[in-house]
Amino acid sequence: MSYLAKPKFHHPAIETNDLGFTHRDYEGSISTLCAGCGHDSISSAVMRACFELSLPPHRIAKLSGIGCSSKTPTYFLGQSHGFNSVHGRMPSVLTGANLANRDLIYLGVSGDGDSASIGFGQFAHSIRRGVNMVYIVENNGVYGLTKGQFSATSDQGSKSKRGVVNTDSAIDLVATALQLGATFVARSFSGDKTQLVPLIKAAIEHRGAAFIDCISPCVAFNNHEGSTKSFDYVRDHNAALNRLDFITGREPITAEYDPGTTQVVRMHDGSMIRLAKLGADYDVHDRIAAMNNLHTRQADGEIVTGLIYMADESSDLHDHLGTINQPLNELNAPELSPGAKTLESINAALR
Amino acid sequence: MPIESINDFVVRFANVNGSGSASANQLFAKSVMRMGVPVAPRNIFPSNIQGLPTWYEVRISEAGHRGARGGTDMMVAMNPQTWDKDVASIEPGGYLFYDSSRPIQDSKFREDIVVLGLPLTNICNREFTDPRQRNLFKNVMYVGALAALLDMDMAEIEKLIAEQFRAKEKLIASNHKVLRMGYDIARETFQCPLPMRVRRADRVGDMIFVDGNTAGGLGAVYGGATVCAWYPITPSTSLAEAYERYCARLRVDPDTKKKKYAIVQAEDELASIGMVIGAGWNGSRAFTATSGPGISLMQEFLGLAYFAEIPAVLFDVQRGGPSTGMPTRTQQSDILLAAYASHGDTKHVLLFPEDPHETFEMGAQAFDLADRLQTPIFVMIDLDIGMNQHLCKPFKWDDTRAYDRGKVMSAADLDAAKDWGRYLDVDGDGIPYRTYPGTHPTKGVYFTRGTSRDRYARYTEEAAPYVDNMERLLHKFETAKTIVPQPVLTKAAKPTRLGVIYYGSTAPSMSEAADKLAAEGTHVDLLRVRAFPFSSEVTDFIAAHEQVFVVEQNRDAQLRTLLMAECSIDPAQLVPVLNFDGNPITARFISKAITDHVARMQARSPKVLS
Known part of the structure; x- marks a missing residue:
């Protein structure tokens, strides 16, 4: 880390950007993570996405649990409210915050220990409920702060830095999110970064539970030969489904696209994403096909990345509960x- | 000799769970109340949906004693499973009313009680063909029979039935018919009324008849709660359900049909309290309803809320220990669990309502206290208050009352402020100023954490800012003493060196016990503690008495421990009086414990006590 x-x-x-902010206005304090940590790249992608979308930083709430990943909200969006809660429980705190004020943008930042182990239940239930949020798991397959234990997303057969082989099967958070009804996966x-920034932008614009599993190698404990979450391994096995361009609603789409290679998806706020298909016949709106594709390619040793699924129509917890449009925290x-x-x-009546 | 009594006796119904007896028993209790005679009903129920024994006890007391009395003057024995114990529990000279459809051996009865049998099952089987009706009407029929035996006003019962079934004319007519059938058969069979009976009085006034969970849910509606996150657990479930029921009636926008509230049934208690904390952080008034096991699960989060200074309200409907069984019985056994909930140095504010009236009042007030003190507030009731209907003062609300949202900076405040820091103690009361997320584009933003921060909410692992913050939190707790509900003092008729401290659902039995003790010549001053931390009134009271009995419904004398620890009281000065068998504490139990102790004191030092 730099000091x-x-x-x-x-x-x-x-x-x-449109608000007159520079990207520097979206920075946080200096990262205390290890030099070269994948998490810092994700932080910078978040900053870039918010800058490009011209989001007022004070209207974003960033919440996290405990762990290396959960420390990162301190290192981006210094003008946003942050909440570093307890291990594995960010989803419930975020859900409550969202119920209190539906008008803010909620960014939930978590890790694989935080979301796939201690907080697996809360991860699952917040997705099930369709909380309007961007839920990012900075997934390195290892416990960093406690120095190198396997996490629940470590692949079976992968090796720890000390040479121990993981015998437990892995939890695939993407497959789980799809099964649980996430409307953006x-x-x-x-x-x-070219893939990640537009994905974050699209996730922010999406209404409902948007889940991004971001593989983020741990340079200290999980970047060695035998790891399936190392930079080299992920680069070698990355199978991107599509390339995204995020287009805000203000820009008319002028180009003609070939539906065989390009899919244009309209977001609820009128903005668009243009998806350059890299594989044939992949329809991001087909959940069952997405699950199928994910498992098939995983069996071939590939790591599927990109926009895996986005529901045609989506709604959020407030829609389900039928709450008023005004934020509840404004009522007296x-x-x-x-x-x-x-x-x-x-x-x-009680007499 | 058969018991003779007007308006002062206990009727106990022994039923089978799930047989539809509950509404008939309630009908009985409410009818007595409608005759102007105070009643105190209590439900003793198993952890079961259908089939196990359940009892419903109605204490009828013109004097207005609302605590459990102990003993049974009349047993309505409708459950063969518990027959032997039920018959054995009747006071000598008491009455046994039972269903005589099946023959019962003579040896199963007692010589010293009055036996009243009616073939209820046979009559119902004869009169009705539908099996469901046969079962349900048996219950209404015994209410009719009791009306004849106890000289109750049939018009009141009929009116209650009509209110219960409202527009369903057919149901009203059939229930009226069965009620009258029971009444007539009893009058034909027995010498009615019995020497033990109900007589119309005027002792109910404007009091209401309601359970504490309903009161707590309504208190949350009036107190401005907009977010409720909860997980089902007996005996607190009906509190969240009452909130939902009242909200559906009172908090829906008439034009848009949209809701001014959000309720989430969470996946567990950890998630419930997490949501409450998230909503409180973001400026909504939020609460959860739970019981001891839930509070146990919430420990980590409660520490976070304490350190991060986030308002939250918890209704803890206390019950017996872990697992299943005792949890359907009452106790005050979460006092220490709640007071010191979580890791690190933590202390929490607890409120102790005595009945549904205070549960409503303190339930609403808890949200003001939570916002003012920026910390979790526990409303500590128990199964007895929460799940039993109590006769109590009507709910009150002052329309001019504004919510105390505490120290919150608006955008204009932030612009006007010279120096804002989330944890700066500007006013010297230990309470800092907060902002809601999203208030101002450039000011008032901060990062929320547990510990490890300075007065400006900047991350630090230095020792001095940590100590500074912990001392401020302690100072805030001192401030809490001055704004929580103050204790209620009841002086004895004569000066005395004996005092009693008690709280919560012990209240009605305690005041009855004090009357009893005074009549026997033992005078005690009473202090009903209504909150933790204890104000100086509590320590002054202890200092002014040689011996202070601390009456509680737990094994470990938990409030006494709290008094010793927080007020540095000599343990020898505080005498524990403890009932923890799961049944509500009785006046008989309390007065005996105090009398016995006083006798021992006098034997040791005869001249000391008056």
């Missing part, structure tokens, strides 16, 4: 207390 803060000054012609690789006694007269009639 030298970047100077605040910048080039006078630095790029600004993607997998990416921290080493592939006049709207919430039924009043003394009503209480009198309740009393009368």
